[in-house]
Each structure stands twice: as C-alpha cells, then as structure tokens.
Amino acid sequence: MVALALDNIGAMYGRSSVLSGVSTDILEKGSMTAVIGPNAAGKSTLFKRIASLISGPGLVHLSDTERAQTSICYMPQDTGANAVLTVYESILLSAKQGSGWRVHNDELDEIDSILKALRIDALAFRGLGELSGGQRQLVSLAQALIRKPEVLLMDEPTSALDLHRQVDVLSFVSNLARRKGMIVLIALHDLNHALRYCENTIVIANGTMVASGKTASVITTPMLQEIYQVNARIENCSQGRALVIVDGPI
Ligand SMILES: Nc1ncnc2c1ncn2[C@@H]1O[C@H](COP(=O)(O)OP(=O)(O)OP(=O)(O)O)[C@@H](O)[C@H]1O
Numbered sequence: 001m002v003a004l005a006l007d008n009i010g011a012m013y014g015r016s017s018v019l020s021g022v023s024t025d026i027l028e029k030g031s032m033t034a035v036i037g038p039n040a041a042g043k044s045t046l047f048k049r050i051a052s053l054i055s056g057p058g059l060v061h062l063s064d065t066e067r068a069q070t071s072i073c074y075m076p077q078d079t080g081a082n083a084v085l086t087v088y089e090s091i092l093l094s095a096k097q098g099s100g101w102r103v104h105n106d107e108l109d110e111i112d113s114i115l116k117a118l119r120i121d122a123l124a125f126r127g128l129g130e131l132s133g134g135q136r137q138l139v140s141l142a143q144a145l146i147r148k149p150e151v152l153l154m155d156e157p158t159s160a161l162d163l164h165r166q167v168d169v170l171s172f173v174s175n176l177a178r179r180k181g182m183i184v185l186i187a188l189h190d191l192n193h194a195l196r197y198c199e200n201t202i203v204i205a206n207g208t209m210v211a212s213g214k215t216a217s218v219i220t221t222p223m224l225q226e227i228y229q230v231n232a233r234i235e236n237c238s239q240g241r242a243l244v245i246v247d248g249p250i
Contacts, residue, residue, distance in 0.1 A: 001066050002029045002071075002150045003061055004183050008056035011049040013044070019045045019056065022209040024202060029150075029181035034194035034215060036187070037204035038228060041218075043187040046204065047074050047153040050185070062151065073149030075140055077156050077187070087131070087139050088124040091115070094143035114142045117172060133160035141169065145176070154186040158193070166190075170197045191219055191244045195234075202228060216242065225250060 004027045007010040011019040019042040027033055035043045048054045051074040062072070073226045085093065091111050092103065117119040121130065122137050131139065137160045144152060154173070158166040172196050185202075188194050194201055194215055201218040203211040205227050211218045224244065232245040 002062070002181060002183060003027065004063075004151055005061040006050070007059040009046065009049055009056065009060065009063060011045045011054055013045075013054065013057035017056070017207075018042055019049065019207050022046055022058070022202065022204070022212075024200070024212050027183050027185075027200060029183055030178045031200065031202040032184045032186060032198040033202060034186055034188050034191075034198035035202045035204065036189070036191060036194055036219075037210075041204040042207045043204055044077055044155050045204075047155055047185065047187065050074075051153060054096075068086055070077075071150035072153065073144045073147050073151070074153045075144040075155060075157060077159070085128055086125050087120065087128060087142075088115075090128055090139060091146050095146040097147065100135050108112060111142075111146060114145050114245075116140055118169070134162065134165060138165070138169070141173075149182060151183045151185070154184065156187050156189065158190070166193070172207070173197075191224075195219060195242045195244065219244065 006022050006024045009022040010017060029147070035046060045054070049056050050060050051072050053074065088111065091114070095107055095111065115124055118138050118141060120135065120142065123135060128139065130138065137157060138240060141157055143188045158169055161169060170193060173184060176182060186198065194240055198215050200213065201215040202209060203223065209225060211223060219234065221232060221234060224230055231250055233245045233247065234242050235245055237243050
C-alpha cells in the first residue's frame with residue numbers, strides 16, 4: 001500500500017531557508033490532505049520540496065511504491081500557456097514525459113476519457129494560448145492525471161474555476177483518489193473545500209508548520225483568529241456539514 005509521510009521537512013531557495021518543520025503522520029492511499037495558510041506562507045514551496053524540485057532538510061518517506069520519484073506529480077499554481085501546442089498535444093506530451101516516444105492506442109483512449117471526465121473534450125484541438133484561465137487550469141489537471149501519479153500535489157487547482165467547476169473537479173479528484181488509491185495534497189484558500197473534501201489538513205504560516213492532523217480538529221475558531229486574523233465561526237449547515245463563516249477581520 002502506498003503511503004507518504006513528511007519528517008521535519010524544510011526548503012531553501014539558494015541559501016535562504018523559507019520553510020521548516022513540516023511533519024505529518026502517515027498519509028494513506030486514497031486520502032486528501034489540505035495545505036492551508038496565508039499568502040506567502042510556504043505552501044507552494046512545500047510542494048516543490050516534496051516533488052524534489054528544490055532542496056532542503058528532512059525526509060519525504062514514500063513507501064511501497066515501485067516507481068519512487070516519478071510517482072509524485074506536482075500541478076503548479078501558474079500554468080504557463082505554450083501557444084504552440086494544442087490541448088491534446090500538451091496532454092500527450094505530459095503522458096510521454098520520462099518514457100519512450102512511441103504512442104499506444106490505449107494512451108490515446110486515456111486522453112479521450114480524461115478530457116471527457118473534465119468536460120474539456122470540446123477544447124482538444126484548441127491552442128493553449130487561446131484558453132481562458134479556468135480552461136487552462138483544467139488542462140493542467142488533465143496533464144497531471146494522465147501521468148497516473150500515486151501522489152498528486154495540487155497547488156490551488158480551483159482558484160480560476162466557477163462554482164460548478166470547483167465542486168465538480170474536487171468531487172472528481174476525491175473519487176479518483178479513493179478508486180485508484182492516490183494520495184492527494186491540495187493547497188487551498190477556500191477552507192470550506194478543505195472541510196468538505198480533505199480528511200487531513202496541514203497549516204503553514206510564516207514558513208513553519210503550525211498544525212497538522214484531522215481537518216475538523218485543525219480548522220477551528222482560534223486557528224482562524226491566530227493564523228488568518230479573522231473572526232469566524234464553524235457551524236453545521238442543515239445537511240450536517242461543517243462550514244466556516246467569516247464575520248470579519250480582527
Ligand atoms: N524562487 C524563489 N526564490 C526566492 N524566494 C521565493 C521563491 N519562490 C517563493 N519564494 C518566497 O518563499 C515564500 C513562500 O512562497 P510560496 O510561494 O511557497 O507561498 P504560498 O504559501 O504558496 O503563497 P500563496 O498563497 O500566495 O500562493 C515567500 O516569501 C516567497 O516570496
């Protein structure tokens with residue numbers, strides 16, 4: 001069974017340390033973990049460190065995988081638009097990363113099914129440079145999913161999406177994680193998404209971890225006051241789901 005654990009992770013840009021002390025219990029396959037915190041806290045930096053794009057102290061334990069590093073896929077926050085490629089070509093290119101260039105029919109079928117699942121099949125032969133921000137974000141998700149990662153690091157994947165697409169994408173990823181046994185870490189600013197979709201939550205502020213554990217025990221009124229400087233309540237809606245209601249800044 002694939003499992004991930006972070007042991008006192010830190011990260012450096014050049015010689016300056018921007019992140020330290022991030023540890024988690026074992027994150028099991030099929031689980032979603034939210035990474036939350038204010039702007040510039042270090043969420044993207046944590047993902048880059050886990051994906052070995054930057055260096056730093058601590059250990060990323062990934063157990064029971066045969067694919068090691070290639071099984072971790074980082075979906076960045078800013079998806080640069082390469083105007084030369086079509087949507088389809090960009091996903092195919094992502095599928096072939098790290099493998100041979102021969103294309104098999106089943107890979108093309110996979111691309112078709114991901115495009116359909118994300119409801120972007122109509123965009124297949126449009127140039128990346130012609131897409132809206134939300135469309136580019138969905139293509140970026142398709143580029144990540146085609147690689148069948150065991151660990152998927154999603155950096156604010158719904159920030160450019162409308163309300164329908166946000167819940168559509170998060171429900172899809174959460175079901176996929178459960179079905180395929182994928183471990184998902186997801187940086188989020190919408191804490192209601194964290195409460196709804198993520199079993200675990202890591203809170204980062206000023207480059208250090210301030211909490212890590214079950215989402216319901218981490219997202220609390222005192223945490224919101226201390227870390228986000230807002231007065232807020234956690235209330236159950238009529239369907240019994242916990243929601244953050246923000247009353248205003250402190
Ligand atoms: N390439 C870089 N070189 C030096 N410092 C960097 C670099 N990238 C990010 N930083 C700094 O590292 C800190 C953490 O940035 P990071 O992008 O991880 O924050 P974040 O929590 O993802 O923020 P946001 O919610 O605004 O996206 C910030 O102070 C940022 O300025």
